[in-house]
Amino acid sequence: MTLVELMVATGIGSVVVAAVMALVLFSSRSFAALTNYVDLDIYSRNALDKMSSEIRQAKRLTYYSPTELRFETTDPVSGAVNTLTYRYDEPTRTLNRIYTGQTNILLRQISTNTLQFQMFQRNPVRGSVDQYPTTDPTLCKVVQMSWICSRDILGRKANTESVQSAKVVIRKE
Numbered sequence: 001m002t003l004v005e006l007m008v009a010t011g012i013g014s015v016v017v018a019a020v021m022a023l024v025l026f027s028s029r030s031f032a033a034l035t036n037y038v039d040l041d042i043y044s045r046n047a048l049d050k051m052s053s054e055i056r057q058a059k060r061l062t063y064y065s066p067t068e069l070r071f072e073t074t075d076p077v078s079g080a081v082n083t084l085t086y087r088y089d090e091p092t093r094t095l096n097r098i099y100t101g102q103t104n105i106l107l108r109q110i111s112t113n114t115l116q117f118q119m120f121q122r123n124p125v126r127g128s129v130d131q132y133p134t135t136d137p138t139l140c141k142v143v144q145m146s147w148i149c150s151r152d153i154l155g156r157k158a159n160t161e162s163v164q165s166a167k168v169v170i171r172k173e
Contacts, residue, residue: 040162
């Protein structure tokens with residue numbers, strides 16, 4: 001084997017190894033992004049399911065802000081009247097559920113300034129299925145929740161966001 005043949009073989013081998021390494025790196029980043037997306041989506045859907053169920057069973061909305069909802073609920077076993085609160089904590093990027101004095105984190109890694117609550121009146125907008133917005137909690141019949149959760153992948157911002165939005169009707173109102 002001559003020196004020229006050895007250099008050509010080394011060059012071709014280096015190109016093949018570089019191509020395989022690039023493929024492995026790209027595949028691992030894609031796999032991490034997909035895993036993060038699925039994980040965020042599961043947590044967001046679970047939080048939305050729990051909130052929807054509890055809001056439907058709430059007696060009425062007692063306090064509203066774009067980052068906090070407070071409901072009056074009745075315990076089905078004891079008949080006691082309790083307060084159920086959903087509050088967004090921006091410094092920790094979490095959505096907290098507060099019930100009977102206990103605070104539980106319902107959702108983590110919410111993107112900054114993306115969580116928003118809105119409230120609507122009972123009557124629908126004429127000619128559509130939408131409702132009229134209201135600023136009075138005593139008129140609230142429908143609550144809309146929306147948020148975006150995201151994570152970094154290997155220290156870089158990646159497109160692993162989970163967008164959730166839903167309108168929930170307070171049934172007992």
